[in-house]
Amino acid sequence: MSHYKLFALACTLFFASYSSSYAQNTTWNNKQCAVVLTYDDAIDVDLDNVVPALDSVKLRGTFYLIGSSPVVARRLPEWRRAAQRGHELGNHALMHPCDGSLPGRGFVTPDNDLSKYTVSRAVSEIRATNTLLNAIDGKTARTFAYPCGDLQIGGVKFYDQLKTDFVAARGVTDGLQTAAQVDLTNVDAYSINGQSAEYMLDLVKKAQQSHTVLVFLFHGVGGGHALNVDLKAHRQLLRYLKAHEKEIWVAPMVEVAEKIKAAQQGASTSKPSK
Template structure:
C-alpha cells in the first residue's frame, strides 16, 4: 500500500504544471506586456511643430522636458499650455540646463551655467524655480525631472537627493530595459536616439514586450532642430507601431508610468495629486 501511495505521489509530481515563467505583476503595466515612454528634451520648436501634432494624430501622449529659460517656452507658452491640456506632460529640465563643463566633450558649456561651479543650493533653487514656472503653465504639481546632460552630481553629491519630494521620478540617460522591481525612480534608464532608423526603434519596443519591461525613449530633434536628431519617417514608423499594438503596449507620460511603478514598489505610498 505504501508503495502504491508513493507511486501515485510521484505520478502527480511528474504530471504537475511546469513552474510559471517570470512575468510582471498583473497590474505592473496596466495588464499590458510593457510600458513605453516617449520623452523629448530641451523645449525646441520641433516639439510643437512636429512632435505634438504627430502624437495627437495617433492619440498618444508624451513627456516634454522643458528648459525654463528657452525662448521657445517664452514665445510659445500658449501652445505648451494647450499641449498639457491634451494630456502631454511638461517635465522639468532645469531653468538653465546646466552641465558639468569639466567633463570631456563639454566645450559647449558656458561659464554661467557650468554645473561644476554650481553650489548644491543654486542647482536645487533653479530646478524648483522651473517647477514654479511649469505649474504656472499647466496648473500641475506632479511631474518628473530629467538630468541635463545626464549629470547627477555636484562635488560628488547627488543633487537630486534634495529634490525627491518635489518630483515623482527623474529620468537619466543610461540605456536599459527594466522590470518594475528594477527601476530606480531617481535615475530611470532611457535610450538616447540619434540617427537610428525606424526598425531600430521598433525592435527596442519588441524587446520590451518580450521581457515585460519599461522602455523610455529620449529624443531631441525630430525632423531637425537639434544636432541630436531622429528623422521624421523613423519617428512616424515608431508611432504607427505603438498605435497598432496599443492593446499590448502601455504608452503614457513619464509621470503616470512613474506613479504606477511607485505604487507597485511601495504599496500604500501616498500618491501626489496633479
C-alpha cells in the same frame, strides 16, 4: 526525488512565474510593457512636429522643458494646450547646466557649468522651474530629467534634495527594466540620434517580450537639434505603437513612474518581516 515532490516543485515554479508576469502586466495597465516617449530641451520642433504627430494618433508624451528657453516664453499658450491634451511638461532645469569639467564638454559655458554650481543653487533653480511649469499647466505631479545626464555636484547627488518634489527623474543610461528593477531617481532611457525605425521597433518588441518599461529620449525630430531622428522613422515608431496599443501601454513618464512607485511600495510592504 519522488513524483510528488517533482510535481510540487513544478507547481511552485509555475505559480512564481505566473505571479511575476501578472504583477508586471498589472503595473503596465494589464499590457505587455510600457513605452515612454520623452523629448528634451523645449525646442520649436516639439510643437511644430512632435505634438501634432502624437495627437494625430492619440498618443501622449513627456516634454522636458528648460525654464529659460525662449521657446517656452514665446510659445507658452501652445505648451499649455499640449498639457491640456494630456502631454506631460517635465522639468529640465532652469538653465540646463552641464558639468563642464567632463571630457567633450566644450559646449558648456561658464555661466551654465554645473561643476561651478552649489547644490543649493541647482535645487533652487529646479524648484523655480517647477513653479513656472505649474503656472503653465496647473499640475504639481511631474518628473525631472538630468541635463546631460549629470547627477552630481562635487560628488553630491543633488537630486537627493528633490525626491519629494518629483515622482521620478529620467537619466540617459540605456536599459529595459522590470518595475522592480527601476531606480526612480535615475530611470534608464535610450537616447536616439540617427538610429533607424527598425532599431526603435526592435527595442519595442524586446520590451514586449520581456514585460519591461522602455523609455525613448529624443531631441530633434525632423531637425531643430544636433541630436536628431528622421521624421519618417519617428512616424513609423508612432504607427507601430498605435497599431499595438492593446499590447503596449504608451503614457507620459509621470504616469508610468507613479505605477512603478506603487508597485515597488506594494512589493516592499508585502515582504514578511524578519
